[in-house]
Amino acid sequence: MSRGNIQGRESFLNQVAEKLGRPRSEHVERPEWQAQPQWDVFADENTDQLVERFKAQCDNIHTDVIETDMDGLQNAVAETIGAYQADSVIMWADDRLECAGLDDAFRSQMSALGVESAVWDTAKGEENIGVAERASVGITYSDITLAESGTVVLLAAPEKGRVVNLFPENYIAVIPRSSLVPRMTQATHRIHERVQNGEDIPSQIHFVSGPSNSADIEMSLVVGVHGPVRATYILLGDI
Amino acid sequence: MPLRVGEKDFEQRVNTGLEDAFMRGTVRSAQEKLRTRKQASSEELGDWEAWRTLGEDIRSHTLEHLDYYLEQLSDKVAERGGHVYFAKTAEEGNAYVQQVAREKEAKKIVKSKSMVTEEMSLNDALEDDGLEVVETDLGEYILQVDDHDPPSHIVAPSLHKNRTQIKDVFADKKGYEESDHADDITRFVRDELRGDFLDADIGITGCNFAVAESGTVSLVTNEGNADLATALPKTQISVMSMERIVPTWEELDVMVSLLCRSAVGQKLTSYITALTGPKGEDEIDGPEEFHLVIVDNGRSDILGTQFQSALHCIRCAACVNVCPVYRHVGGHAYGSIYNGPIGAVLTPLLDGYEDNKDLPYASSLCAACTEACPVKIPLHEHLIAHRQIITEKENLGPMPEKWAMKMFGTGASKPKLYRLGSKQAHRVMRPWTKGSSISNGPGPLKAWTNARDMPAPANERFRDWFANRRRSEPDE
Numbered sequence: 005m006s007r008g009n010i011q012g013r014e015s016f017l018n019q020v021a022e023k024l025g026r027p028r029s030e031h032v033e034r035p036e037w038q039a040q041p042q043w044d045v046f047a048d049e050n051t052d053q054l055v056e057r058f059k060a061q062c063d064n065i066h067t068d069v070i071e072t073d074m075d076g077l078q079n080a081v082a083e084t085i086g087a088y089q090a091d092s093v094i095m096w097a098d099d100r101l102e103c104a105g106l107d108d109a110f111r112s113q114m115s116a117l118g119v120e121s122a123v124w125d126t127a128k129g130e131e132n133i134g135v136a137e138r139a140s141v142g143i144t145y146s147d148i149t150l151a152e153s154g155t156v157v158l159l160a161a162p163e164k165g166r167v168v169n170l171f172p173e174n175y176i177a178v179i180p181r182s183s184l185v186p187r188m189t190q191a192t193h194r195i196h197e198r199v200q201n202g203e204d205i206p207s208q209i210h211f212v213s214g215p216s217n218s219a220d221i222e223m224s225l226v227v228g229v230h231g232p233v234r235a236t237y238i239l240l241g242d243i
Numbered sequence: 244m245p246l247r248v249g250e251k252d253f254e255q256r257v258n259t260g261l262e263d264a265f266m267r268g269t270v271r272s273a274q275e276k277l278r279t280r281k282q283a284s285s286e287e288l289g290d291w292e293a294w295r296t297l298g299e300d301i302r303s304h305t306l307e308h309l310d311y312y313l314e315q316l317s318d319k320v321a322e323r324g325g326h327v328y329f330a331k332t333a334e335e336g337n338a339y340v341q342q343v344a345r346e347k348e349a350k351k352i353v354k355s356k357s358m359v360t361e362e363m364s365l366n367d368a369l370e371d372d373g374l375e376v377v378e379t380d381l382g383e384y385i386l387q388v389d390d391h392d393p394p395s396h397i398v399a400p401s402l403h404k405n406r407t408q409i410k411d412v413f414a415d416k417k418g419y420e421e422s423d424h425a426d427d428i429t430r431f432v433r434d435e436l437r438g439d440f441l442d443a444d445i446g447i448t449g450c451n452f453a454v455a456e457s458g459t460v461s462l463v464t465n466e467g468n469a470d471l472a473t474a475l476p477k478t479q480i481s482v483m484s485m486e487r488i489v490p491t492w493e494e495l496d497v498m499v500s501l502l503c504r505s506a507v508g509q510k511l512t513s514y515i516t517a518l519t520g521p522k523g524e525d526e527i528d529g530p531e532e533f534h535l536v537i538v539d540n541g542r543s544d545i546l547g548t549q550f551q552s553a554l555h556c557i558r559c560a561a562c563v564n565v566c567p568v569y570r571h572v573g574g575h576a577y578g579s580i581y582n583g584p585i586g587a588v589l590t591p592l593l594d595g596y597e598d599n600k601d602l603p604y605a606s607s608l609c610a611a612c613t614e615a616c617p618v619k620i621p622l623h624e625h626l627i628a629h630r631q632i633i634t635e636k637e638n639l640g641p642m643p644e645k646w647a648m649k650m651f652g653t654g655a656s657k658p659k660l661y662r663l664g665s666k667q668a669h670r671v672m673r674p675w676t677k678g679s680s681i682s683n684g685p686g687p688l689k690a691w692t693n694a695r696d697m698p699a700p701a702n703e704r705f706r707d708w709f710a711n712r713r714r715s716e717p718d719e
Contacts, residue, residue, distance in 0.1 A: 005323065006324060007324065008533075009327070011328050012330065012331070012335070013317060013327070016313075017310040018310075020309050020546065025547050028310055032308045034491065035300075035304060037297055037301070038296070039293040039296045040297065041290050041293040042294075042496060044289055044290075124527075130527060133527070137437075153510035153511040161526070162523065162526050162527070166528045170467055170471055170474065171471075187500075188499065189496050192492040192493055192495055192496040193492070193496075196493050199457045199491070200456075204323070205519055207323075207519055207523050207526060208516065208518055210470070210517075212514060213509075213512070213513050213514075216514070217513055218382075218466045219465075220381040220382035220400075221385075221409055221429070222269060222405060223272065226426055226429040229465070229466035229468070230440075230466050230467035231467025231514070
């Protein structure tokens with residue numbers, strides 16, 4: 005990837021330093037912060053306890069939770085699609101979804117039931133965006149899951165289109181129990197470590213907590229604005 | 244829309260606010276809702292005071308080394324193939340965005356909510372070039388469709404409008420035919436804007452926090468509009484005011500946690516979107532080109548002054564939501580896109596005292612704002628410091644203040660006069676007194692009693708009461 009341009013930097017930063025009353029900072033060590041309460045939140049809780057927290061929070065953010073295992077995933081997804089009265093689905097081209105049972109055979113079965121399903125296909129380029137726009141359900145996997153806020157963390161990659169969890173009116177996230185951490189602190193710490201190791205981080209890291217919403221009209225909550233209107237999380241026992 | 248909005252003077256704006264019964268009602272209930280939610284969600288976090296201390300430490304360290312972190316940020320953005328433009332003024336920033344739009348031969352731009360682009364009047368600059376600019380945040384969209392009505396709250400910009408007014412705006416301008424229920428209106432806006440997201444050539448966003456270590460821009464939203472505005476157009480331009488930056492992802496966690504709780508009482512908003520450079524080579528959605536515009540526009544003049552901590556602000560509006568003055572006069576009374584206590588502190592710093600000398604007086608100095616601030620900005624102390632500068636150095640104090648201070652100064656400096664004045668107060672004020680309060684006061688009191696009662700002077704002066712009490716106490 006070619007390096008981008010930087011314009012107007014020197015005089016801008018010189019002025020900042022001058023106003024701060026010192027020469028330009030050559031090197032700055034981030035201090036060890038005195039208070040670090042973020043690490044104490046739910047620190048001692050085991051996965052079962054975190055699952056309970058997660059479920060309770062999902063209730064607050066208008067998100068249904070189905071607990072099942074690998075054998076039950078196909079049923080849970082089919083039932084959710086049925087409950088949404090949906091006729092078209094788009095999902096990430098993610099090995100983990102396929103291994104969990106959302107594979108070609110499953111898609112053929114769905115098709116026999118009148119539900120068209122598509123997988124995000126990098127070979128098809130921008131066609132994918134139109135497919136996602138017309139789909140009524142989008143399915144992704146959760147890369148990291150935050151118990152406190154009921155959040156799935158989605159790390160962008162070519163086979164994991166960004167609009168899959170945005171365009172369709174209904175959103176399903178498949179969540180392995182093992183992806184659960186107490187809160188955002190653990191997720192951002194992992195990303196920080198990747199940066200420190202010199203790795204490139206994904207072009208988009210999306211923290212998604214339930215369906216889209218707004219309270220811009222008279223402060224009354226409307227669930228479903230530009231993103232999904234309804235969301236279901238399917239929590240899978242450890243794989 | 245520039246920083247300052249409207250032609251009316253402060254007193255006219257305040258009166259308009261006070262007379263708008265609907266607006267006062269919604270502001271009151273909005274404040275109550277947001278305040279209650281903030282309280283509940285911050286209690287869950289455990290030691291909220293420790294969180295505030297951490298927030299303050301992070302903000303003050305980052306601002307002290309702002310040049311270092313901005314340099315790191317820009318290097319990292321460039322490494323990932325993004326372009327960075329440092330704009331000292333609003334004009335420079337606008338000119339850069341205009342230039343990118345011309346190069347891309349853009350016709351339509353979708354925008355997600357950004358206060359700094361409001362401050363820069365970026366939309367006007369782009370519209371002057373013949374571009375169609377669509378605001379996609381629901382509140383901002385309502386204001387844009389209603390002939391660019393100014394925002395009245397930092398987080399909920401259309402707070403001053405009721406749903407019937409909003410329905411009428413859409414019926415009038417967009418042929419909307421459904422009910423005035425928020426659900427129906429929102430569904431209509433979803434359908435209206437979907438096409439705009441798909442057609443737009445450029446997506447413009449603000450930036451809640453940039454992460455220096457990775458060259459990342461984060462956006463904190465609920466509606467999904469910022470996410471679509473950065474997933475679909477081929478070009479993304481993010482505009483950040485220069486202080487909106489954290490050193491690493493670990494500090495991003497803390498600031499986002501404080502922001503979501505303080506702004507709307509959520510643990511996290513529905514979407515926190517962290518964007519690093521343009522899309523990867525094999526990715527299909529996401530921008531092919533990424534530009535970051537870093538804007539000073541008067542902020543560096545605040546660095547190194549007693550007001551530096553005003554730049555710690557994370558735009559959560561917690562101070563607005565507890566302010567008794569905002570509660571009564573509403574956001575438009577401030578005449579600035581930044582309203583409430585932080586607006587009264589920031590607007591004179593960015594725009595000078597001359598046109599904003601009344602704002603630091605739009606406060607009862609009750610300090611609720613300082614207590615609510617998640618990064619401990621001493622807002623009421625900044626307001627006092629502004630007043631000192633206005634009255635002492637610039638001699639710009641508003642007339643009632645000058646008059647009252649002069650009278651009080653004369654009275655208080657001469658013990659005999661002071662004793663006489665305070666002895667007479669009870670008798671002098673009797674014609675306006677009902678029971679123990681004054682509800683329709685004369686002269687300078689009128690402005691106060693229009694909105695609320697003033698306690699009447701006591702029958703017995705404190706001095707007399709204290710002296711009598713001392714006398715009646717038994718010797719120890």
